[in-house]
Amino acid sequence: xxxxxxxxxxxxxxxxxxxVARAAGRLAEAGASGVPxxxxxxxxxxxxxxxxxxxxxLTSARLAEGARITGxxxxxxxxxxxxxxxxxxxxxxxxxxxxxxxxxxxxxxGAVCQPRxxxxxxxxxxxxxxxxxxTVADLLRATAFALPAIEIVGSRIRDWDIELADTxxxxxxxxxxxxxxxxxxxxxxxxxxxxxxxxxxxxQVSTGAGAACLGNPLHAALWLADTLARLGHPLRAGDTVLxxxxxxxxxxxxxxxxxxxxxxxxxxRVAFAPAPEGADGxxxxxxxxxxxxx
Amino acid sequence: MSELPGTAxxxxxxxxxxxxxxxxxxxxxxxxxxxxTVPRLTDAVRLDVPAAYRVQRALVERRLARGERLAGxxxxxxxxxxxxxxxxxxxxxxxxxxxMAVEDGGTLDVSALAHPRxxxxxxxxxxxxxxxxxxxPLSPADVERAxxxxxxxxxxxxxxxxxxSFTLPDVxxxxxxxxxxxxxxxxxxxxxxxxxxxxxxxxxxxxxxxxxxxxxxxDPVRSLIAAARLxxxxxxxxxxxxxxxxxxxxxxxxxxxGTHARVTAAGLGRVEVxxx
Numbered sequence: 167x168x169x170x171x172x173x174x175x176x177x178x179x180x181x182x183x184x185x186v187a188r189a190a191g192r193l194a195e196a197g198a199s200g201v202p203x204x205x206x207x208x209x210x211x212x213x214x215x216x217x218x219x220x221x222x223x224l225t226s227a228r229l230a231e232g233a234r235i236t237g238x239x240x241x242x243x244x245x246x247x248x249x250x251x252x253x254x255x256x257x258x259x260x261x262x263x264x265x266x267x268x269x270x271x272x273x274x275x276g277a278v279c280q281p282r283x284x285x286x287x288x289x290x291x292x293x294x295x296x297x298x299x300x301t302v303a304d305l306l307r308a309t310a311f312a313l314p315a316i317e318i319v320g321s322r323i324r325d326w327d328i329e330l331a332d333t334x335x336x337x338x339x340x341x342x343x344x345x346x347x348x349x350x351x352x353x354x355x356x357x358x359x360x361x362x363x364x365x366x367x368x369x370q371v372s373t374g375a376g377a378a379c380l381g382n383p384l385h386a387a388l389w390l391a392d393t394l395a396r397l398g399h400p401l402r403a404g405d406t407v408l409x410x411x412x413x414x415x416x417x418x419x420x421x422x423x424x425x426x427x428x429x430x431x432x433x434x435r436v437a438f439a440p441a442p443e444g445a446d447g448x449x450x451x452x453x454x455x456x457x458x459x460x
Numbered sequence: 461m462s463e464l465p466g467t468a469x470x471x472x473x474x475x476x477x478x479x480x481x482x483x484x485x486x487x488x489x490x491x492x493x494x495x496x497t498v499p500r501l502t503d504a505v506r507l508d509v510p511a512a513y514r515v516q517r518a519l520v521e522r523r524l525a526r527g528e529r530l531a532g533x534x535x536x537x538x539x540x541x542x543x544x545x546x547x548x549x550x551x552x553x554x555x556x557x558x559x560m561a562v563e564d565g566g567t568l569d570v571s572a573l574a575h576p577r578x579x580x581x582x583x584x585x586x587x588x589x590x591x592x593x594x595x596x597p598l599s600p601a602d603v604e605r606a607x608x609x610x611x612x613x614x615x616x617x618x619x620x621x622x623x624x625s626f627t628l629p630d631v632x633x634x635x636x637x638x639x640x641x642x643x644x645x646x647x648x649x650x651x652x653x654x655x656x657x658x659x660x661x662x663x664x665x666x667x668x669x670x671x672x673x674x675x676x677x678x679d680p681v682r683s684l685i686a687a688a689r690l691x692x693x694x695x696x697x698x699x700x701x702x703x704x705x706x707x708x709x710x711x712x713x714x715x716x717x718g719t720h721a722r723v724t725a726a727g728l729g730r731v732e733v734x735x736x
Contacts, residue, residue, distance in 0.1 A: 356658075356726060358658070358660070359657070359658035359659075359660065359724065359725070359726035359727075360658050360726065361656035361657045361658035361659070361671075361672035361673060361674060361726060362656065362658075362672050362674075363655075363656055363672055363674035363675075363678070369540075370540055370674065370675075370678055373671055373672040373674045373675040373709075374670055374671060374672055375658030375659060375660065375670050375671060375672050375726075376658055377658065377660045377667055377670040378670040381667060413671075413672070427655075427656050427674075428656070429653075429655075429656040429657060429658060429672075429726060430726075
């Protein structure tokens, strides 16, 4: 089940000994310029361990700049998407304070490369999860409350042309996240059967339920808790965990407004600033995922 | 029979005469009885939607003549994706008979079906005649008064057409692919917000589909209001004791013989059936 065990026999990255540094450099440049880059799998091959090394290197760089970690996100939690990537585990990325958007706020134009949105359940912890293997009881005791969330994923890789190593290296395609504002204790929820609807400009674009996220969003959180503890940077009190999509991910474009409703958790909203005058409106616009390959 | 949809169209070019309606209904009915499929009706005849509803009614009349009883209606094309796929902007409906109903935990003989598919649904039980024709759609208060209960449900679809392939008039004529249904325990509708219920379809205990009742027109109650409208329009208003299957929360999943299926909905419990 571990992210790393499945790749121990993978060949050395084709990019040579400095493949990790070069992949990190490529992604960092794309992030800084807002211009998506080529995939990094030419450097990393299928080596997921190396991909996480890239991610961790970029995380360290952000921390060195003074960024604050606010939690983690779990990706690739649906069987359909796992099949697409040829894996049977999720992946994870790191959330930073500057990724958090208040409920109902507007995300500036160009803030996220090729944005797409998904509705999720967020868990906020009030205890560390440091065991090698956690139980649901550990997780329930460590969770202060749940919130509805919209995650804006974005890819720094051109046209979302990603394989597993690409998205893992790119911080699991994390972009922004929006949390609802009414905390709900877990004893009031059946997360497996929590229905979800996501609307874009008032029109329904995605539906689902908690069961779509590894059977239950709590299962995804357990996987994350075990994985991070094993890697030596466990989940901590105060961390937010975005547990994974409850339904299909949808592209968003400048000017869009989104609202997600998760049964029992309420609603959460976010808007995207319209394109400025003269902005490139064709399908290559890195500020829109509309033209991306789907 | 005189107030069937499409009656006004009778005699107009391209619409079906009574004899033709009866002939098409017989073709579909006999295919269903024999458990085989037929080519699409529209491959051979011109059929518009009002005429297709007349074929549907004639098809169901044949079932009633064999002693079956009307049990309610089922709604189709209630998801945005399905409407877009079919190029339509309104829902369709089909008629349910008591012979299609399977008790909770019972078995469904799928050997007589061509290509059965199952989907999770929300069902409404009519308590008092709701009215709600095209000129006076049901208000939320009307809905509350008319409803006797709400339940989790499954529906098995089975198209009588080759390859489960059809145009809009074809599927209307084929009674909206209705084949069988089952409902769980009826629960009082008041106090339940049915808009975003999580729904899970399991086959042999494994999750096969996950969705939300919001996939049904954004709110299954909208489907109920449309059902009342279409039923009034057809001259066969919804009656107390009838069931309205509001529409699917997920895409339909193939149901092979020997499979146990269970649908669970938040707050509504579960309902199950075994295919044999």
